[in-house]
Amino acid sequence: MSDVLRARGLVKAYRRGRAVDGVDLTVRLGERVALLGPNGAGKTTTLLMCLGVVEPDAGTVEIAGHRLPRGRSAAMARVGFAAGYLPLPERLRVREYLRMFGQLYGLADPDGQAQKGLERFGIGRLAQAMGTELSSGQKTLIGVVKATMHDPELLVLDEPTASLDPDVAWRVRTGLADLCEERGTAMLVTSHNMVEVERIAERVVFLSDGRVVADGPPAEVAARFGRDDLEEVFLHLAAGRQAPEHVEGARP
Amino acid sequence: MTTHPAVPARAARVPPRRAARLRVSAVARRHAYVLRRSPHRMFDVTVWPIVDTVLFGSLGVFFARQGGPSGAAQAGVAYLLSGIVLWHVVYQAQIAVSTGFMEETWSRNLLGLMVTPLKELELLAGIAVFGLVKLLMGVGVVALAALGLYAFDVTALGLGLLPVFAVLLLSGWAIALVVVGLILRYGNGAEALAWGIMFVVMPLGGVFYPVEALPVALRPLSELLPTTHAFAAGRALVDGGGMPWGELGLAAAGTLAIAAAALAFLAWMLRLFRRRGYVTRYS
Numbered sequence: 001m002s003d004v005l006r007a008r009g010l011v012k013a014y015r016r017g018r019a020v021d022g023v024d025l026t027v028r029l030g031e032r033v034a035l036l037g038p039n040g041a042g043k044t045t046t047l048l049m050c051l052g053v054v055e056p057d058a059g060t061v062e063i064a065g066h067r068l069p070r071g072r073s074a075a076m077a078r079v080g081f082a083a084g085y086l087p088l089p090e091r092l093r094v095r096e097y098l099r100m101f102g103q104l105y106g107l108a109d110p111d112g113q114a115q116k117g118l119e120r121f122g123i124g125r126l127a128q129a130m131g132t133e134l135s136s137g138q139k140t141l142i143g144v145v146k147a148t149m150h151d152p153e154l155l156v157l158d159e160p161t162a163s164l165d166p167d168v169a170w171r172v173r174t175g176l177a178d179l180c181e182e183r184g185t186a187m188l189v190t191s192h193n194m195v196e197v198e199r200i201a202e203r204v205v206f207l208s209d210g211r212v213v214a215d216g217p218p219a220e221v222a223a224r225f226g227r228d229d230l231e232e233v234f235l236h237l238a239a240g241r242q243a244p245e246h247v248e249g250a251r252p
Numbered sequence: 253m254t255t256h257p258a259v260p261a262r263a264a265r266v267p268p269r270r271a272a273r274l275r276v277s278a279v280a281r282r283h284a285y286v287l288r289r290s291p292h293r294m295f296d297v298t299v300w301p302i303v304d305t306v307l308f309g310s311l312g313v314f315f316a317r318q319g320g321p322s323g324a325a326q327a328g329v330a331y332l333l334s335g336i337v338l339w340h341v342v343y344q345a346q347i348a349v350s351t352g353f354m355e356e357t358w359s360r361n362l363l364g365l366m367v368t369p370l371k372e373l374e375l376l377a378g379i380a381v382f383g384l385v386k387l388l389m390g391v392g393v394v395a396l397a398a399l400g401l402y403a404f405d406v407t408a409l410g411l412g413l414l415p416v417f418a419v420l421l422l423s424g425w426a427i428a429l430v431v432v433g434l435i436l437r438y439g440n441g442a443e444a445l446a447w448g449i450m451f452v453v454m455p456l457g458g459v460f461y462p463v464e465a466l467p468v469a470l471r472p473l474s475e476l477l478p479t480t481h482a483f484a485a486g487r488a489l490v491d492g493g494g495m496p497w498g499e500l501g502l503a504a505a506g507t508l509a510i511a512a513a514a515l516a517f518l519a520w521m522l523r524l525f526r527r528r529g530y531v532t533r534y535s
Contacts, residue, residue, distance in 0.1 A: 012529070014528075014529070044532075045529065048529065048531065048532075051366075051367050052366075052367075053363065053366050053367060053526065053531050054526060054527075054529040054531065055523070055526040055527045069526075073369040073370075073371050074369070076367055076368055076369045077265075077369045079367065081364075081367040083363075083535070085535055086360070086363060086364055086535065087359065087360050087361075089282075089286075089359040089361050090359060091285060091286045091289040091290060091359075092282065092285055096281075096282075096285055099278075100278045100279075100281065100282050101364075101368065103274045103275065103277070103278035104274075104275050104278050104365070104368040104369060104370050105265075105368060105369065106265040106266050106268075106270075106271035106274060106275070106369065107263050107264070107265060107266075108263075108264040108265055108266050109263075109264065113263050146364075149263070150263055150265075151262040151263045156367075183262075
C-alpha cells in the first residue's frame, strides 16, 4: 500500500516554545488515521504543516508524491480539508460556494459534483440557501461536501464534528465512512471525541507536547498504556503524566 | 491474480492549462457575488467618485472665477478634473485589490482557499480581474460626473490617455500588493493603510500639479513616484500638446520598478506569513 501522506521530522517552534518537535506521520492510501492529543499537543500545527499552510522549521512533507512547498498546488488537488471552525462565506449561496471550490479543484462539472455531494449527506435542499441561513451543523455538513466533492485521495478533517448534535455527527461519520469505503479515500482526522475516533479510525497517533507518544490501532494503544480505551489514554496524557515509553503499535 | 472491487470513476477534471484560468475566474466570480450582495461596497465606485468630482471641480471653478477668464485660470479647472479622473484609475485599482483580499480575511475564507490548488498570484489575479469591473464603474462615474456637472469631456484628450491609464492601473496594483503584504504581516490592524496610503500618494504623486508646486524638500520624493510622471503626461494632453514620451517612459519604467519591488515585498511577507503561522489569525 503506498503512502498518500508522508511527513518526516516535522519541527515548529513559536515564541513560547516548540509546538511540534520531530513528528513523523504517515497515512497510507485508504487508511483512516486519527491524530489525537490534549489541547496544545501540536495537532493543528501538524495538520497545517502537512497542508503546506504553515512552513515547518525542519522536516519534509510529501502528499501523493508531491513534495511541499514546491508541489503544493498539485498536492492540494488530491486533498480535501474540512474543519469545524471554518465558516461559510456569508455572501454566497451554498451552490455558489460549492461551485467556486469545485472550480478551484479544476472539476469539469462542479455543479454536478456539488449536487451529488449534497445528496450524499442528505442536504440537497440546501443548495439555494445563503450561508447566513444555515445552522452550525448544516455549515459543517456543507464544509464536508466541499472537502469531498473532488474525490480527494486524502481527506484531512480538523474537529469535524465539534459542536454538532449526535444526529448530525452520526450523518457526518456515516457519510465519510461510506465515502472512504467506496472511493478508497484515506482520512486524517483530529477529534476530542474518543468514542468517535474508535468508530472511525483504524490507527491512532497520539501527540503530547509536540511529540508522537503512541502510534497504532486504538485497542493496542490503549492496552500499551494499560488503559481500557482511548478516553482513558487521553485523560492520562492530559493529566501531564509521561507516557511509559514511545509506543509503536503494529500497523494494520 | 487478485481482483479488486471496482472503484467508481473519479470526478472529471479540466486540463491543467485550463485549470489555472478556471481558478482565476472562480475567484473573480466570487467577488462579483460579494459586490452584488453588499450594497455598501458600491460606495467606493459611486459615491466617492461623485464627491471627488464635485469637490475638485468646484474648487477649480471657484479659483478660475477669481483669476478671470484667462486661459491659465480655465486650464486649472481642466487640470483638476482630468487629474481626478486619472486619480480614480490608481485609487480604484488599488482599493479593489486590497479590499478584495481583505474580504477573504473578513470572511475567514483564507485558510479554506490556501488548502486548495489555488496559487497566491491566481488569487490576486482573480481579485484584480473583477477589480477591473469596479475600476471601470468608478472611473466611468467620475468621467460622467465631470461631463454632466462641469462640461469636461475626458475623452476629448484622445487615445494618448490609454498608455497613461495603463501606467496608472499598474501603479495602483503595485500599491495594493504592498498593502496586501502589510496585512499578511500585521493582520487586519494594517487594513487602514488600504485607504490611508492613498492620502500619502495623492499630494506627492503629482495628481493636480507639477513637482515644482511642492515644497523643495518633498520634490525628490515626488520625482521618484511614477504617478508624478504619468499625471504630468496627462496634463500635457490637457494642454493640447503631443504625448510627452519622455515623461511617459519615466512613468512606465518607474511603475515596472515599483511593481517588481512590490512583488518581492509580497513574496517576503508571504514567507513570513507561512513561517510564523499567521493564518490562524483568520480561522
